[in-house]
Amino acid sequence: MKLLFLNGPNLNMLGIREPDIYGTQTYTGLEQFIRGFCRELGITCELFQSNHEGELVDAIQAAYGRVDGIVINPAAYTHTSVAILDALKAVSLPAVEVHLSDVSAREPFRQVSYAGMACCKTYAGHGFAGYRMAAEHLLALKNGVIGGAEE
Numbered sequence: 001m002k003l004l005f006l007n008g009p010n011l012n013m014l015g016i017r018e019p020d021i022y023g024t025q026t027y028t029g030l031e032q033f034i035r036g037f038c039r040e041l042g043i044t045c046e047l048f049q050s051n052h053e054g055e056l057v058d059a060i061q062a063a064y065g066r067v068d069g070i071v072i073n074p075a076a077y078t079h080t081s082v083a084i085l086d087a088l089k090a091v092s093l094p095a096v097e098v099h100l101s102d103v104s105a106r107e108p109f110r111q112v113s114y115a116g117m118a119c120c121k122t123y124a125g126h127g128f129a130g131y132r133m134a135a136e137h138l139l140a141l142k143n144g145v146i147g148g149a150e151e
Helices: 027-041 053-063 075-079 082-091 129-142
Strands: 002-007 044-049 069-073 095-099 121-124
Touching: 002 027, 002 053, 002 129, 027 044, 027 129, 053 069, 053 082, 069 082, 069 129, 095 129, 121 129
Parallel strands: 002 044, 002 069, 069 095, 095 121
Antiparallel strands: none
């Protein structure tokens, strides 16, 4: 199984940006965490982070026919990007949305997730562990352990 892990704006600032919300671990630490559990689970992974919406859309489109699923933390684009929603819908790959913080307990504008409308599952508020939970969900989906529409 091959997964694309996409991270949106400001995630490159982990460890510096609002550590009371996002923690003190760095983006490099997140990359190491993802690579580590992917090795453990037998998953090939690609990681991509951008502060630019169009680059994220390009990465989603480039994933078509190359990966089995997408784990996406669209960050601030979660609440604004119809373009990312449309790209996820266009490639029709199973996708899982991840947020480090519990967005449902934050500001009202964070309650809407456009990207989530194209995802089969969302994990929020689990920190780095949410990425592993997302990968395990996609692995179970691929292996037929769970159905695509049940979540």
